[in-house]
Structures are given as C-alpha cells and as structure tokens.
Amino acid sequence: MRLLYSALSPFARKVRVLALEKGLAERIGLEPAAPYQDEVVRALNPLNKIPTLVTDGGEAVYDSAVICDYLDGLAEPRLIPASQPERHRALKLEAAADGLGDAALLVVRERMRPGGEHRQDVFDRQLKAIEAALDLFEGAGLSVERFAIGEIAVAAQLGYLDARKVVDWRTGRPVLAAWFEAVSKRGSMIASDPSAG
Ligand SMILES: N[C@@H](CCC(=O)N[C@@H](CS)C(=O)NCC(=O)O)C(=O)O
Known part of the structure; x- marks a missing residue:
C-alpha cells in the first residue's frame, strides 16, 4: 500500500x-x-x-x-469498536476531532494571507468551533489505555494545534493537557510527531 x-x-x-x-x-x-x-x-x-x-x-x-x-479491517486489534454504544461514542469523537482539524486548517490558511486580507469573520467562526470542540474533549473521559479511533483522532489534532501554534489549548483544560502528555509517549505518536522531522 x-x-x-x-x-x-x-x-x-x-x-x-x-x-x-x-x-x-x-x-x-x-x-x-x-x-x-x-x-x-x-x-x-x-x-x-x-x-x-x-x-x-x-x-x-x-x-x-x-x-x-x-x-x-486488515488486522487486529480493532480500533474502531464494532459494538454500540462504544462505536457511536468513538465515531462521534472522531468527527469532532476531524471538524476541529478542518477549522484549524482554515485558521492557518487564513493567517497565511497577506496582512490586510485576513477575514476576521473566518477567524471568529472557526476559533469558536475549535474552542468548543476542545471543551468537549476536556470532559470526554478520554482513555490513556484504550487508544482507539476517537482518542487517536483527538491526539492527532492536538499535535497539529501545537505544531502550527493555532491556539493555546492547554490553559483551562488540565485534564486534556495531562491526557495528551500521557498519550504522546506512545511509540505511534513519537514516530509520527511532525516536530521530529
Ligand atoms: N476530511 C479530510 C480532510 C483532509 C484535508 O483537509 N487534508 C488537507 C491537508 S491536511 C488537504 O489535503 N488540503 C488540500 C486542499 O484543501 O486543497 C480527511 O479527513 O481526510
């Protein structure tokens, strides 16, 4: 592949x-x-x-x-839960994380425009989505041990917020910050860390 x-x-x-x-x-x-x-x-x-x-x-x-x-579907362990309600929870978490990623990309692209061309309405709208998704993750009961699709999606997006300095997401979100620190030690996260080159 x-x-x-x-x-x-x-x-x-x-x-x-x-x-x-x-x-x-x-x-x-x-x-x-x-x-x-x-x-x-x-x-x-x-x-x-x-x-x-x-x-x-x-x-x-x-x-x-x-x-x-x-x-x-190609190998075990299954990281997309097969049965409900775990499946529903995991896919919803993934959707929120991916949506945060779409918003973060728009913010980054908007910042790349020359000075006077920034569209404040784009920033405001997308930053609202980012902040609300982060608040959701803070209270989502993310697991360190069970690193399934929802957790993987959130971790990937938090890494992007750091790499691109999109927002200071740790302030006021101690649970999410501690969770991300813990899962960042996984081999999969280290091997895919964008700052590692
Ligand atoms: N929903 C897509 C989003 C992928 C996405 O936005 N990728 C960006 C790079 S991070 C891209 O290729 N953008 C090119 C473009 O929008 O023209 C997914 O989950 O794969």
Whole structure:
C-alpha cells in the first residue's frame, strides 16, 4: 500500500498512528504530497486532498475516516469498536476531532494571507468551533489505555494545534493537557510527531 501524506497533516497523522498501533505501518509506503502546491493527488482523489491511500489492489481510498476503516479491517486489534454504544461514542469523537482539524486548517490558511486580507469573520467562526470542540474533549473521559479511533483522532489534532501554534489549548483544560502528555509517549505518536522531522 501507498499513503500520500505530509508530515504536518493531522488527518494523515491519524491514519499513520492507527496503522502503527495495528502493526500495519511496514506494509504502507509513505509518499510525500503537497496538495496546496500541485495537482498530483487529483489523479487518485478528485478532492486533491491528503491523506489518500492506494491499496495493494490499486484502489485509491479517501478520506481519513474511510482509510482508517479500511485499515482497521486488515488486522487486529480493532480500533474502531464494532459494538454500540462504544462505536457511536468513538465515531462521534472522531468527527469532532476531524471538524476541529478542518477549522484549524482554515485558521492557518487564513493567517497565511497577506496582512490586510485576513477575514476576521473566518477567524471568529472557526476559533469558536475549535474552542468548543476542545471543551468537549476536556470532559470526554478520554482513555490513556484504550487508544482507539476517537482518542487517536483527538491526539492527532492536538499535535497539529501545537505544531502550527493555532491556539493555546492547554490553559483551562488540565485534564486534556495531562491526557495528551500521557498519550504522546506512545511509540505511534513519537514516530509520527511532525516536530521530529
Ligand atoms: N476530511 C479530510 C480532510 C483532509 C484535508 O483537509 N487534508 C488537507 C491537508 S491536511 C488537504 O489535503 N488540503 C488540500 C486542499 O484543501 O486543497 C480527511 O479527513 O481526510
């Protein structure tokens, strides 16, 4: 398999962490891609986004949630719970984390605009979503021991907030900060840490 990715992409990191946790990483070749600079990924994914996985059979799979679902079916341990209510909880957590990631990306892209072109309404709207999602995570009872899809998705996005200095998310969220510190020690998180190069 091949994974088109970038080291900084939190969605690609979610996929990589899941693959590492499942022992699948050595079966996946990592291919850097730059969807904001070129159109290379569009031949595989009409959205021209990363992560995009190409299976051994040559099928292109996207987006990150669908890639995780595909990889989860290839090996144990299952990191997307099969039974309810765990499944519902995990997928909802993943959706909130991915949504935070979409908002964080918009903030970062908006900041890249030259000075006078910033759109304050975009900042305000997206920062509200980021802060509310972080508050949700603070009270979500995230597990250090059970590092399943919901937890993986949250951890990947918190890493992105740090890497891009999007917001100071630790202030006022001691539970989330302690949880992230603990899960950041996992081999999968260390191996996929964007600051590690
Ligand atoms: N919902 C998608 C989001 C992926 C995404 O936004 N990827 C960014 C990089 S982190 C991208 O490729 N953006 C290119 C673009 O929007 O044109 C997923 O979960 O895979």
